[in-house]
Amino acid sequence: MNTEQNLLSVETLKKYFELKSGFGSPKKFLKAVDGVSFDVNGNSVFAIVGESGCGKTTIARLLMKLLDPTDGRIIFKGQDVSALRGEALMGFRRSVQIVFQDPFASLNPRMRIVDALSEPFKIHKLAPKHEIKDRVTELLMKVGITDEALYRYPHEFSGGQRQRICIARALTVSPSLIVADEPLSALDVSIQAQILNLLQDIKKETGIALILISHDLRVVHYLSDEVAVMYLGRIVERAKTEDIFKEPLHPYTHLLLASAPEIRHAKSANRIRPAEQGDVPSPVDLPQGCSFHPRCSKKLAICDKIEPVLKEKNGRHIACHLYNSE
Template identity: 50%
Template structure:
């Protein structure tokens, strides 16, 4: 599929294969993230600023998102989840690599192409308070996409906005209220309505329920699932809560320090994690059954998360990994299926976790070695 100078589509296409999604999915590839890097320069000086380093926020990520599915992305704070989401939506320009949306490389689109692309990709933000302008009425906020893209105005815009409010469970008669007159859950519904205004094909949910009470979280999550079934939406769902990710996701990718460590079907990953970091994350998740929680063993990782300014050599996780060996310092493990795993279960680990293996009593005995990895040159 290509776009002409006006940004209009003239065909169809699919993304490239060989990424963290493997062969699983609901249908054709909607988004393909191909060796994407996003580095933020660190500059020093007042008048003549000199670059003294870089923050390696995203460092060579390969992912695929298939039409109609939900891809969950989990990891610690600072692992690059939100930065990757902003790259996918075109809010950040990538340092290197490419992102294909229905076959189009969005990293090469001009202003007209980006405007057309953003009709198909929307975002739900984490903070339902900060993402809404407190000085504007709800009807105006939800109607912004219609105004920006010159789709509807006047009475027609008001009708569409009220239909969206009803769709997400808000009272259409509250069209003229301000955000401060709504609860946290209702404000997030306003954000969902705004994201749905242009009937997008992909919605990136950047921790959409983390700022809400637990009871309200369930309402918003069920709303998102119902809208996906009704409208055929595709989600990239970013969250810290592993139980939420398991409930909403078809596939899950685990990120650590700018890289994907493991990706698989949700149930497969939760039942049989292969990367030591994934196993540690799952061991820290809360368990509802008190008897099962008592039997569970917590994997406590030693040391601090390395700095993304100067990431470790080889495997990024080796300074904290209970299975680390000298090979982990020297070689960066490829993200591929390991022995005994299905093709859609990929893991970046030289020594993946075996079924029944107890990592809680293992401790890494190697020192951290840090080098500056080479950055692939960005295409002109």
């Protein structure tokens, strides 16, 4: 549902990648994102978690309009983004920024920091020319980088500093939403906490909403307000962060929490059985019924026949026959 307070509504979004098949053989599709819906409110952090290959980055690329959806809609500030053209599209590109996992790959190695950060000001005509350098310096200060950095190149910085610079660059255009795809996972553990604190400060001070994609549940627990748990292209559970960690419902959420033992108050750790650590099915040949049933120790007779849909119950959203049968 798209309401006033929703900054972003994602409605049954799908992305199927067509796979190369032999001449005459039927077309095959990889269902990377298969009917995902969620809303993000302004000034909130919405986390997307799930194992490798479940479709998180594909969602990020769809949200950035780097990919076109196979089906479904993305509504940003009340407008269907697929219909945006010209000025409105420029406005959207300004409002939604991305921070990638690898801060080195996302900075041009031949551009000095001052130039890399001035560029968005120029492209979007956000400040008069003579003010740009001051604005860049100010933003770098905000992320903890001194103005000595201005005339240096990306390789002269550590990974953590480069990620700070990427975050500063995302902030240049005063976005309403930042999509951060594994923003910490390329960094040393000792640096991760610093960048995490920086993201926390941005959340508190700027009111910018954040979509946080991470496989690190500690990060998600610390920073996010809501969590969507994905499995093979679908959201299997979506809830407030505290609910997910205090009382995970979906057997897959239990499994994820159990493999992150440092999160203490999750009830899941002793409920999970090793059988659930089985192989993830291929997103090309998904099993019939619930995709998780081959790994699920709580499997019911219905689970390999009918696919459960995401339903709301007591403020929680869950796609599991254990909860949705009545």
